[in-house]
Amino acid sequence: MKRTFLPLAVGMLMIFAFSCKPGIKKEIAGIEILEKDLTDQAARPDPEKLASLLDAYTAFVDNHPADSMAPLYLYKAINLSMGVNNGAKAMQLTDRMLNEYPKDSRIPEAIFLKAYIYENQLSNLGLALKTYQDFLSRFPEHELADDAQAAIDNLGKSPEELIREFEARAAAQAGN
Template sequence: MKRLIYLSMLVLTACGGGAKEGADTTAAADSASVSPAFMAGRIHAMEDSIFEKPAFDRRGAVALLDVYKAYAKAYPLDSLAPEYLVRAAGIQRNLKDPQAAVDIYDRVIRDYPNWPDVVACYYQKALIYQDDMKELGKAKQAYEEVIQRFPDHTFGKEAKVMIDNLQYTDAELIDRFRKQNEQTDAQAAGR
């Protein structure tokens, strides 16, 4: 019951709820009427509020991150828990904390191995190692794990390409893609 009250208060505080609203939600939590659906609705409203702003709302993002994590802690068996954790990882990445994002992806992989979108967690880890952390050895290992576990999935196939491209700098990749496009255009013009 304490975690429901805490989660309710966290969402209301993050959404900017006033004292009266917080008191109403606490009463609702005390009567055991706070459900995952109610909390998901509050999270959705919070997302709408944050994403309607033209500029990045760091404070709002941090609050949403906390709410996502609190939801997964309060309702670990709910089908939205892994989805909210993945969204939390995305926020961590946008907040320039790639290791925290990797840690959350690892949590989803560990706690929800049969979740239909778990492959994206493996792939996102590899991208973070490559792009954000510049740890190409770890990126290669992570891509290899995607290939091993999901060889027929789109991410498994894409991971093979990503490994091949790890050896190139960004400038070299741009040059390679430009040349490939020129060759494709020349072949198309020759038809």
């Protein structure tokens, strides 16, 4: 088995290396440099570098939509947009991911993020509820299913209401 695996692995690596155009390799290297720069920065990343990384992710997807890295970079762009509190951009990218890469392994997370964006960044509780419910109907066993149900249960509640409910549950459990 080891004798056939090694040549197969080397062959696959060579195919990958030769199938990547120099432009793609250069773009990926540029993205990796930006990611490293932002990771190495202090707690407050440079907004210009964040914008550059977001542009690099989306440019890669625009230029190489069939490349295996495109869905990953699109997913990273969604998370980055959310991180800089740009809900409209995050929603646009999420819809793009759902439409262009419907079979990607990150689709459950993308649907969950869509609901989260509706709830927390766009303040559209009706669409948040619908999207959380869609997530639960499609992925009831997913690791985020409990989070989706909790979001539904607490949708639209103020922090004060949540605290009161938590305290009431704690008091009821203490009494039992």
